[in-house]
Amino acid sequence: MDVDLTAKEPAIGDILKLESISHCGSQLHMSYCFSSGLSFTTTLWYPFQLEELDSKYGISFMEEVYFHCALFEMNKLCTLAPSLKYIDLGTYSTFLTKGLEELWRILSAKAFGEWRFLHNLPNWKGPKFCMTEQSSTTSESKNPAISIEGGPVQCLVFCGGGKDSLASMKLLEEIGEPFHSLSYALSIYGSAQLQHSLTDSLVKHTASKKHHRVTLIDTFSSSPLPSAIPNAEVKSVICAETPSTIFEGLPFALMYGYTQFCLAHERSANKGNLVWDVNSEEINHQWVKSYNGEILITSYIKENLISNLAYFSSLMPIHDPLIFYSIAPYTAAIPFTHSCNQRKPWCLRCPKCCYVWLGYSAYFSEATVHATFGNENLLDVEENQLFFTQMLGLGEQIPFECIGQVDEIRMAFQFCHLKGIKGKAMAVFEAKVAAQFDAQKLDIASKFGKVYTHDICIPESLAERLLLKLGEISERFQDKMLKLL
Numbered sequence: 001m002d003v004d005l006t007a008k009e010p011a012i013g014d015i016l017k018l019e020s021i022s023h024c025g026s027q028l029h030m031s032y033c034f035s036s037g038l039s040f041t042t043t044l045w046y047p048f049q050l051e052e053l054d055s056k057y058g059i060s061f062m063e064e065v066y067f068h069c070a071l072f073e074m075n076k077l078c079t080l081a082p083s084l085k086y087i088d089l090g091t092y093s094t095f096l097t098k099g100l101e102e103l104w105r106i107l108s109a110k111a112f113g114e115w116r117f118l119h120n121l122p123n124w125k126g127p128k129f130c131m132t133e134q135s136s137t138t139s140e141s142k143n144p145a146i147s148i149e150g151g152p153v154q155c156l157v158f159c160g161g162g163k164d165s166l167a168s169m170k171l172l173e174e175i176g177e178p179f180h181s182l183s184y185a186l187s188i189y190g191s192a193q194l195q196h197s198l199t200d201s202l203v204k205h206t207a208s209k210k211h212h213r214v215t216l217i218d219t220f221s222s223s224p225l226p227s228a229i230p231n232a233e234v235k236s237v238i239c240a241e242t243p244s245t246i247f248e249g250l251p252f253a254l255m256y257g258y259t260q261f262c263l264a265h266e267r268s269a270n271k272g273n274l275v276w277d278v279n280s281e282e283i284n285h286q287w288v289k290s291y292n293g294e295i296l297i298t299s300y301i302k303e304n305l306i307s308n309l310a311y312f313s314s315l316m317p318i319h320d321p322l323i324f325y326s327i328a329p330y331t332a333a334i335p336f337t338h339s340c341n342q343r344k345p346w347c348l349r350c351p352k353c354c355y356v357w358l359g360y361s362a363y364f365s366e367a368t369v370h371a372t373f374g375n376e377n378l379l380d381v382e383e384n385q386l387f388f389t390q391m392l393g394l395g396e397q398i399p400f401e402c403i404g405q406v407d408e409i410r411m412a413f414q415f416c417h418l419k420g421i422k423g424k425a426m427a428v429f430e431a432k433v434a435a436q437f438d439a440q441k442l443d444i445a446s447k448f449g450k451v452y453t454h455d456i457c458i459p460e461s462l463a464e465r466l467l468l469k470l471g472e473i474s475e476r477f478q479d480k481m482l483k484l485l
Helices: 051-057 059-080 090-095 097-109 114-119 165-175 192-203 243-257 293-302 319-328 351-363 364-375 383-389 406-418 422-433 434-448 460-484
Strands: 014-024 025-034 039-045 086-088 155-158 179-186 213-217 260-263 274-276 281-283 310-311
Touching: 014 059, 014 090, 025 059, 039 059, 039 319, 051 059, 051 243, 059 090, 059 097, 059 192, 097 114, 097 243, 114 274, 114 281, 155 243, 165 192, 165 260, 165 274, 165 319, 165 460, 179 192, 179 243, 192 213, 213 243, 243 260, 243 293, 274 310, 293 310, 319 351, 319 434, 319 460, 351 364, 351 383, 351 406, 383 422, 406 422, 406 434, 406 460, 422 434, 434 460
Parallel strands: 014 086, 155 179, 155 260, 179 213, 260 310
Antiparallel strands: 014 025, 025 039, 039 213, 274 281
């Protein structure tokens, strides 16, 4: 069916349907279609044959796992049509429980908080499920949660290729905990080969005993949306990768016996970008990476899918200053990190690049910074001035990115200032922020240089060793960096 792009009504349609979920060999394929006929697909390529899992755990259980993958890949499609009324799950509606629907709505609303704010949709909770009346009578999963037999290595580290991934893997290495690693190449970020190559280069500098790759090809995020649909209701669309990648990682736990999914989300993920004056809601770009998001997902998985699988962040006890400080000795590995969401490895013209460059400049040598980013001084780039101004707390909000809080950014500026680093943004810091920071510097350094033992999901088998090692890093930070301030 052709989409009528000249119609006055939204061209998307009122219903979004989950058309199919299928797998063959190493491929998992999911397809979706709006009632207008507009269709999208998501395809994942695993490094093993999925039929092995059918044989080991049963077709019905694996269908339920794949349904979770499809459902959380599906939520981003809703951002193309805020007035979308229904989601039709078709024959897969038998897998929708009260608990899963609640999880989906919370994660969608929170993950898309930035999108709701930009489109003035404070009350958006997503479309209704067509089968809600029938399926909502089901309070339990179609299949009971299972307990998997642990493999020779229990911990699987999700590696995005950035400084946090490096810090997480080095932390496990330092406490002697064996781990394997997993990276995704997503079509939204361009060449899968380039993405895998970049991440492989970083992992080689760690103690990962085995590295897994997943390639995800997504026609929605790689399409020219929403501009390709002139009368679409939105100015932008958004994806929330964390929930979908966690559920898409479950086949690895089932195949290899991993009982721990370790991510590298730091403590500032708990802090929002702004408070929405319309409803006093805190809008947090990183909410799905927060402790509240973490506990919600891990509790659901344990209760409904794999009862002995722990999902946690090894870095939740600390903020970025300790993360930067902890990886400073690994000068050979740092240049292989990459974090840019615009162009891999770095575009040098976005808030994320500016933030990481600033942190590296504050805590690492000039040689390490140049080996990572080149010789350009991002503080002096005109296109970056707005980002630095916002990050210093001089705008209405900090940028919608996975970056630290205003005070830890100001501390990074101070360390750069003490190194004699100049630039337009540094002049702004010196004129408008430095005096205020100086009056608060000891409190700020104490807050962001300590280890927090509450609101973490680290398993007991790791918590004591991880917290002890983080405590040692904190002591060294307080001893060395406070003297510089």
